[in-house]
Amino acid sequence: MARYTGPQCRLCRREGLKLYLKGDRCYTGKCAVDRRSYAPGQHGQGRKKISEYGIQLRAKQKARRIYGVLEKPFRNYFEKAERQPGITGENLLRLLERRLDNVVYRLGLGSSRVEARQLVRHGHFTVNGKKVNIPSYQVRVGDEIAVREKSKASPRIKELMERAADRTPPAWLEYDGQEAKGRVVALPSRDQIDVPVEEHLIVELYSR
Numbered sequence: 035m036a037r038y039t040g041p042q043c044r045l046c047r048r049e050g051l052k053l054y055l056k057g058d059r060c061y062t063g064k065c066a067v068d069r070r071s072y073a074p075g076q077h078g079q080g081r082k083k084i085s086e087y088g089i090q091l092r093a094k095q096k097a098r099r100i101y102g103v104l105e106k107p108f109r110n111y112f113e114k115a116e117r118q119p120g121i122t123g124e125n126l127l128r129l130l131e132r133r134l135d136n137v138v139y140r141l142g143l144g145s146s147r148v149e150a151r152q153l154v155r156h157g158h159f160t161v162n163g164k165k166v167n168i169p170s171y172q173v174r175v176g177d178e179i180a181v182r183e184k185s186k187a188s189p190r191i192k193e194l195m196e197r198a199a200d201r202t203p204p205a206w207l208e209y210d211g212q213e214a215k216g217r218v219v220a221l222p223s224r225d226q227i228d229v230p231v232e233e234h235l236i237v238e239l240y241s242r
Contacts, residue, residue, distance in 0.1 A: 087242075093235035100229055101130045102147055107170065112240050123233030124224045131222045134161065135169035137179055141209050141216040142198030143191075158185040173218050180215030204228075 084092070098108050115125035130136065135144075135151040138159060144150025151169040153159065159166060160180050161173065173179065185191050199211030204226050209216040 087239070090235045090239035090242075093232050094239050097127075097130070097229070097231045097233070097236060100147070100231065101133065101136060102151060103130070109240070112236070123237045126236065127224065127227050127229065127231065127233055128222055129172070131227055132172045132174075132218075133169060134159070134166060134171040134173060134179070137173050137207065137216070137218070140207055141179065141203050142201040143181065143194050143214075143216075145194070153191075158182055158188075158191060175218050175220060177218045178215055179217070180213065186214065 094108070098105070103111070111129050112122075112126055115129055116122050118125045131140075135147055135154050138144050138154060139147045139150040143159075144153055154169045154171075155167055157165050157167045158181060160182055161171065162178055163180075165182065181191060181195065186195070195211070195214045198209060198214075201209075203209045203216065204222065206218065206220045206222040206226055207216055208219050
């Protein structure tokens with residue numbers, strides 16, 4: 035499966051804000067955005083005007099990098115969102131939020147979406163009692179996401195479970211700290227999706 039394997043901090047610096055791609059490190063003084071708040075590369079500190087297209091492109095790239103989705107799958111999400119009733123931009127974010135790796139992250143069972151994706155790929159979670167190792171799996175209302183019994187003995191999983199028990203997930207999710215499982219109680223609304231993305235710019239970009 036194709037995926038980005040370069041430096042995560044470079045992506046945050048390019049967007050000019052923390053995307054929280056490295057979990058706990060992003061909250062420390064080691065965060066690259068805090069240390070070097072300019073774009074990476076030879077001309078990163080140069081000043082230049084950004085065109086309307088450039089602004090739209092940055093919005094799309096930011097969304098892609100936050101959710102860890104490559105260009106082709108992201109375009110597929112947009113086309114699917116466009117076919118659905120309602121506002122295309124909100125539909126797009128809702129589809130991205132319903133990815134299994136994002137739901138695991140939202141439940142607190144991953145310090146970042148990158149870690150959550152890795153844990154899903156390694157088969158540490160079940161959906162409705164069945165093991166699912168596809169990060170892009172789309173959860174539905176009523177689905178139950180749980181840590182596999184075999185995985186609960188892992189030191190890292192134990193640590194994440196303890197931390198998740200002290201966190202409050204978004205209103206569209208429920209989490210049972212005793213059983214280490216969550217449930218999708220509703221589809222996320224726009225005000226429940228706290229990502230710094232202007233989705234209307236993405237719609238404008240793909241509508242050019």
